[in-house]
Amino acid sequence: MPRVVTLTTDFGTGSGYVAEMKGRLLHAHTPFALVDIAHDLPPQDIRAAAWLVGQACLAFPAGSLHIVVVDPGVGTSRRLVWARIADQEFLCPDNGVLSRLLSASPASAARVLMVVDAAAATFHGRDVLAPAAVALLDGVTPESLGPPAGPLAILPWPEPRETTAGLVGEVIHVDTFGTLITNLPADLWPRLVVAGRLRVGDHEITTLVRTYGDAPPGTLVALVGSQGFIEAAVVQGSAAGRLAAGVGTSVALPAGRTA
Numbered sequence: 001m002p003r004v005v006t007l008t009t010d011f012g013t014g015s016g017y018v019a020e021m022k023g024r025l026l027h028a029h030t031p032f033a034l035v036d037i038a039h040d041l042p043p044q045d046i047r048a049a050a051w052l053v054g055q056a057c058l059a060f061p062a063g064s065l066h067i068v069v070v071d072p073g074v075g076t077s078r079r080l081v082w083a084r085i086a087d088q089e090f091l092c093p094d095n096g097v098l099s100r101l102l103s104a105s106p107a108s109a110a111r112v113l114m115v116v117d118a119a120a121a122t123f124h125g126r127d128v129l130a131p132a133a134v135a136l137l138d139g140v141t142p143e144s145l146g147p148p149a150g151p152l153a154i155l156p157w158p159e160p161r162e163t164t165a166g167l168v169g170e171v172i173h174v175d176t177f178g179t180l181i182t183n184l185p186a187d188l189w190p191r192l193v194v195a196g197r198l199r200v201g202d203h204e205i206t207t208l209v210r211t212y213g214d215a216p217p218g219t220l221v222a223l224v225g226s227q228g229f230i231e232a233a234v235v236q237g238s239a240a241g242r243l244a245a246g247v248g249t250s251v252a253l254p255a256g257r258t259a
């Protein structure tokens with residue numbers, strides 16, 4: 001099986017920038033399988049990229065090479081790195097896009113990439129990351145890419161906190177269906193069942209389900225999602241739209257059921 005190379009960017013699905021990246025990758029002499037993870041991430045949203053990378057990349061075969069270009073600091077002193085995390089490899093800016101992965105598994109190796117003088121200051125994805133991927137595909141060792149990187153950048157990730165009124169967290173991701181993914185982990189589900197309700201902003205959700213089809217269309221529900229966190233959703237609708245909520249909206253798991 002040829003090695004898998006993935007692309008994740010905020011360039012847009014119809015962008016010529018994506019085509020330029022792919023064109024550079026096709027200079028490799030070694031056959032590979034190219035997979036687009038996403039190109040429609042919110043522009044310059046490193047946290048959204050970190051969520052997607054943490055969600056998607058570990059599903060790929062061992063040894064896959066993931067190129068992530070969400071890089072609002074392109075051309076500045078922020079570093080470009082190669083990193084091995086679990087059984088996957090990554091080429092990306094060292095700006096926090098690997099945060100969610102690193103919170104679960106530290107990098108076993110990481111190298112700083114050298115930026116050649118000819119690289120455009122505004123397109124390191126094309127001129128640095130893609131050529132590094134080609135070199136790796138054609139047999140160059142990661143050690144030859146540059147010096148050891150040391151610790152990699154990790155974004156602060158909000159954690160739930162106990163209060164006198166209960167456990168308080170927040171929405172950390174909104175998916176394409178408008179589902180609100182919170183930072184309340186799945187192991188809090190029994191506590192939510194006892195409380196009987198989840199507060200999202202100024203709204204309370206009292207319908208707790210195992211899956212979306214367990215309630216009629218239009219019902220506002222709470223459930224444990226596939227990423228291992230408690231979510232708020234509208235069956236066949238958008239919780240983000242219904243509740244006017246988004247990343248950072250507060251969520252609360254009350255201390256107990258009220259009369």
